[in-house]
Amino acid sequence: MSDSISLLTQLQSGQSQITTINELMNALSQTIFGGRKQSSSGLSWDYYGGRIAVDGVSTAIANGTVALTASTTNYVESTRAGVVSKNTTAFTPGAIALYKVDTGTATVSSYEDHRPWVKLAPGKLARSLASDANITLTHAEALCDLLEFTSGVSLTATRNVVIPLVPRQYTVFNNTTGAQSLQFIGASGTGITIANGKRAIVYADGTNVVRVTADT
Structure with missing residues (x-):
């Protein structure tokens, strides 16, 4: 939406309308996809x-x-x-x-x-593990920068949180019940284990998930 005083060339009475419209369309041509x-x-x-x-x-x-x-x-x-x-x-x-x-x-x-060209703020995912099992993030969940996990049951072993293997950094928080670690990993490659009650920054490098910071 333009301001009341537009930055775009405006159509004027008596001018070549087709040329001006073509110029305006070209100026807006970066609406890719x-x-x-x-x-x-x-x-x-x-x-x-x-x-x-x-x-x-x-x-x-x-x-x-x-x-x-x-x-x-x-x-x-x-x-x-x-x-x-x-x-x-x-x-x-x-x-x-x-x-x-x-x-x-x-x-x-x-x-x-659904083109997500405007990102207003880092998204925060707060997800509860409903069962004592591994989970895979959905497309919408993986768009968030901040990932916090709780659990509706006490975990009995380290569980995997599977994230997309595209270059991306996440700040994660293992707030689950049961004193178990969470491993952040892709569908293949190696992952990073975050202790219960701890936060860390992890990075998916396209092949593996690697650690950026220690657990804090």
Whole structure:
């Protein structure tokens, strides 16, 4: 939303409207992965490309299209490298959520924009382990920077908290009942064990989860 005095070039009476509109659209072209509605049809979901930073490298992403599955909910998402795909289960933990698209037999019936470009503050997850077992964070849970875990039962052994193996740092708090440690680990690789009642900063480096600070 612009201020009352806009920073954008404004349309003026008598000027070349098409040229000005094209300039305005180009100025707004960094709405990367935005729905490209004028070219989408049927079960084709088209999106705009643009430029994103991938591990410190400015990377051009071309316009693209995703084939949707009929009569279901499609979760359109991107990798950190800008590769767009869809599945019909849920947003993948660690992926960039783009759109949740509901389809009929041959067309899109409705959609939700889930692009998380604006982050107002570090999110805090407060999750209770409902049973004496390992857990895996959902996509939405893994977006939080602060992770605090309690338990509805007393843990009898060290339990795993499985986090996405994409480069990301977390501040974690093992506040569970039962005096057991929690191990923060990816779906593969090695993890880090945090003692009961302790906090620490851990880092997923893409392969393993490593320690940044000691337990405090």
